[in-house]
Amino acid sequence: MSDTPAPSANRLYHLVMTSCGAIAALTFGLMSVLVTADVVLRNLNIDLIPAGVEITEYMLMIATFLAAPWLLYHNGHIRVDVIVNILPKGTQRLLSVLCNLIGLFVCGVLAQQSLTVLLDTHQQGSLVFKELIFPEWWLSVPLLTGATLLSLEFIRRLFLDLRTKV
Numbered sequence: 001m002s003d004t005p006a007p008s009a010n011r012l013y014h015l016v017m018t019s020c021g022a023i024a025a026l027t028f029g030l031m032s033v034l035v036t037a038d039v040v041l042r043n044l045n046i047d048l049i050p051a052g053v054e055i056t057e058y059m060l061m062i063a064t065f066l067a068a069p070w071l072l073y074h075n076g077h078i079r080v081d082v083i084v085n086i087l088p089k090g091t092q093r094l095l096s097v098l099c100n101l102i103g104l105f106v107c108g109v110l111a112q113q114s115l116t117v118l119l120d121t122h123q124q125g126s127l128v129f130k131e132l133i134f135p136e137w138w139l140s141v142p143l144l145t146g147a148t149l150l151s152l153e154f155i156r157r158l159f160l161d162l163r164t165k166v
Contacts, residue, residue: 013156020149021070027063031056051131061139065146072153097161104154111147114140 038052049055071077084092118140126136 017070017073020066024063024067024070027059031059031063054131062142065142068146069149069153072150093161093164097158100154100158100161104151104158107147107150107154111144111151114144114147118144
């Protein structure tokens with residue numbers, strides 16, 4: 001992964017993306033501590049963290065949807081470009097624009113749907129009843145945040161592609 005420079009006009013955006021990566025990394029780290037502690041305590045027949053597995057599930061979702069925009073921002077996603085690299089520059093650019101348009105469409109639909117679910121569950125007052133009890137709409141926030149940030153990143157990438165000279 002290469003560090004993307006942060007021009008002065010994009011500092012806030014860079015800060016948001018960097019924060020996503022930092023929060024995701026911290027969440028993954030805390031998740032490993034929680035799982036380790038839960039396993040050790042269970043082997044000692046101490047049920048000190050009854051909601052440990054549930055908390056880990058939520059942490060995984062949060063970390064994943066925050067890490068995704070950060071990865072895309074740093075070109076850290078998986079990209080198979082063996083064939084693309086041998087194509088003419090104009091074709092490479094066209095394929096990049098096409099891929100970014102597809103990504104924008106998918107993430108835009110995902111953001112719109114997660115917003116719809118968030119608003120519906122908030123309006124209904126739905127609750128999640130497990131070890132922890134909380135409003136169900138909270139579960140839509142990480143997905144909405146991640147999909148929205150991914151959409152913004154795909155828009156940024158489209159502008160970069162369209163500004164690039166062939």
